[in-house]
Amino acid sequence: MLFRQQHHHLTVFAPAKVNLFLKILGKRTDGFHELESVMVTLGLYDTLEFRDDPSGNLTLECRDTAGGLASAPTPRPPLVLSSGPDNLVLRAAVLLREYAKVNRGAAITLAKRIPLAAGLAGGSSDAAATLVGLNRLWNLGLSLNELHALAAKLGSDVNFFLSPTGAAICRGRGEQIEPIQLPRPLHLVVVKPPSGLSTALVFRHCQPTQVGLSAEEFLDALRKGRHPLGDWWHNTLQAPAMELNPDIRRVARAFSRQPVLGHLMSGSGTSYFGVCAHRRQAMSVAGRLRAERLGEVFVVGSRV
Numbered sequence: 001m002l003f004r005q006q007h008h009h010l011t012v013f014a015p016a017k018v019n020l021f022l023k024i025l026g027k028r029t030d031g032f033h034e035l036e037s038v039m040v041t042l043g044l045y046d047t048l049e050f051r052d053d054p055s056g057n058l059t060l061e062c063r064d065t066a067g068g069l070a071s072a073p074t075p076r077p078p079l080v081l082s083s084g085p086d087n088l089v090l091r092a093a094v095l096l097r098e099y100a101k102v103n104r105g106a107a108i109t110l111a112k113r114i115p116l117a118a119g120l121a122g123g124s125s126d127a128a129a130t131l132v133g134l135n136r137l138w139n140l141g142l143s144l145n146e147l148h149a150l151a152a153k154l155g156s157d158v159n160f161f162l163s164p165t166g167a168a169i170c171r172g173r174g175e176q177i178e179p180i181q182l183p184r185p186l187h188l189v190v191v192k193p194p195s196g197l198s199t200a201l202v203f204r205h206c207q208p209t210q211v212g213l214s215a216e217e218f219l220d221a222l223r224k225g226r227h228p229l230g231d232w233w234h235n236t237l238q239a240p241a242m243e244l245n246p247d248i249r250r251v252a253r254a255f256s257r258q259p260v261l262g263h264l265m266s267g268s269g270t271s272y273f274g275v276c277a278h279r280r281q282a283m284s285v286a287g288r289l290r291a292e293r294l295g296e297v298f299v300v301g302s303r304v
């Protein structure tokens with residue numbers, strides 16, 4: 001998360017993430033799944049601007065700024081994100097205000113670049129950016145621990161974006177964060193097929209796995225430069241997601257024909273990424289995938 005503080009307003013850049021590793025360990029009695037994941041933030045950002053509103057009103061304006069950021073076979077459909085109280089930005093702002101017992105207001109604008117419901121956790125990142133941004137703007141002085149407690153109430157991925165390193169092992173339902181350092185930035189090509197997929201539906205169809213690598217072993221291999229291949233890139237949600245959405249299988253097949261170090265679906269999809277040796281290679285892989293008209297194609301670095 002990056003900040004720019006100006007006299008009367010604060011700008012926060014809220015990054016997308018991918019899951020480099022995602023293992024579903026089992027279903028819990030509270031309905032959530034127990035998981036182990038390695039997440040990393042990307043250089044693809046939503047931009048949030050916060051201005052103090054002395055009247056005490058909390059307002060949100062959403063702008064779609066996707067145009068020109070990625071190459072798509074057809075333009076991305078217009079943004080269908082509500083700027084009402086169900087938007088995670090306003091939910092985070094209200095929660096923070098209630099917790100801090102203040103009656104401060106803010107005019108917030110959200111410039112949306114991260115594709116919606118894509119497994120890139122744009123909504124969660126916006127929520128985390130709001131907690132941190134308004135804590136600063138309103139001089140609330142809440143500690144990181146307090147922000148983490150609020151984040152966990154807003155969603156399982158929100159805590160990750162409070163991690164100081166931009167990479168973490170996430171456990172529990174995703175909210176238990178162990179910040180980590182990756183040895184070097186990764187060069188990724190991310191493809192977002194035009195169709196979406198419901199996270200809840202994918203989880204309903206997934207079978208927990210107890211076998212295979214742990215997140216630690218995956219990271220060890222990555223750190224030693226033995227780029228994990230084959231089964232080492234694991235996302236338990238990928239098989240059920242591919243069954244539910246043939247676009248993901250198409251993208252996976254397209255990546256398997258490219259000279260990438262590994263490729264995997266992110267989160268519950270439908271975004272899919274390939275890891276490249278360097279940015280030049282990422283640019284040429286992206287060019288070939290664009291020609292296949294699979295969806296929006298982004299070349300992005302990890303932010304670690």
Ligand code: ATP
Pocket residue numbers: 081086087088089115116117118119120121122123124126127157199267268269
């Ligand atoms: P995750 O990987 O955490 O499952 P995702 O990347 O699949 O998330 P998001 O784009 O983060 O999906 O959001 C999922 C849903 O949350 C959206 O379909 C939208 O209705 C709702 N939502 C609420 N606020 C926001 C926001 N600020 N940005 C994006 N989505 C939001």
